[in-house]
Amino acid sequence: MSEAGILRVLYVFPNGDKYDGECCTTSNGMVMRTGFGTQISSSGTTYTGEWNNDKMNGSGMLSHPSGAVYKGQFRDNMYHGRGTYYFPDGTKYSGTFHNNRLEGEGEFTDSEGLVWTGNFYRNAAPGLKLKFNM
Template identity: 70%
Template sequence: MSETTLQICYVFPNGDKYEGECCRTSDGVIRKGSGTQTSASGATYTGEWDNDKMNGRGTLTHPSGAFYSGLFRENMYHGKGTYRFPDGSEYTGSFNNNRFEGDGEFTDSQGLVWTGMFHNKAALGLKLQVNM
């Protein structure tokens, strides 16, 4: 059965709202393509969807002011991206299942830049980037 692409605006029973592309499958209608979902709590995701999940490139903004921009896989930060914390500190690099993983750069709230390898909550051997 071929998929039919539709453009919809749908409000879920919990108050979440989705505007964008979807397709009709034998199981029903699923989010697929480009779209924006705004949760009732104020979080907003704008980007690519596949198999009814955040998959591909997108941006997720939280009501706290935190945001992530980059690649998603199965509703998780996965691949290259940037996460900015509410205090203005920021991590740019690789993510694996919502965790910092691999080469990255962390800029703290004072503007100091730390580079190195990140693994879950550990970051051994970070180097402070000195600007002269």
């Protein structure tokens, strides 16, 4: 154990998930993911980034087997804060997330490479504007 109480582990969960990274031991003896690490689920979903209180908290990247990728801020295992979500079809959203939802100012790049800016709220984005690059 290091002076700060952080351990480096490689752990395989009973369901086949794997965690390679930092953790700490709580006062009651529980081991919790804390610091930086990578978790690969048995289904192929991979998270690499910061952990706190045994949850994805801070900056990280979550990759899904479908090809979808999220890079940005997490809070309690959810997309929360600034980030970019790359959809499997090549489109992407960059902006603000709130509890796994697109919410606030952002940019959506469509399949033709056109960038739409505005405010997003869950499934709606009224009044988007096309951004011109000149």
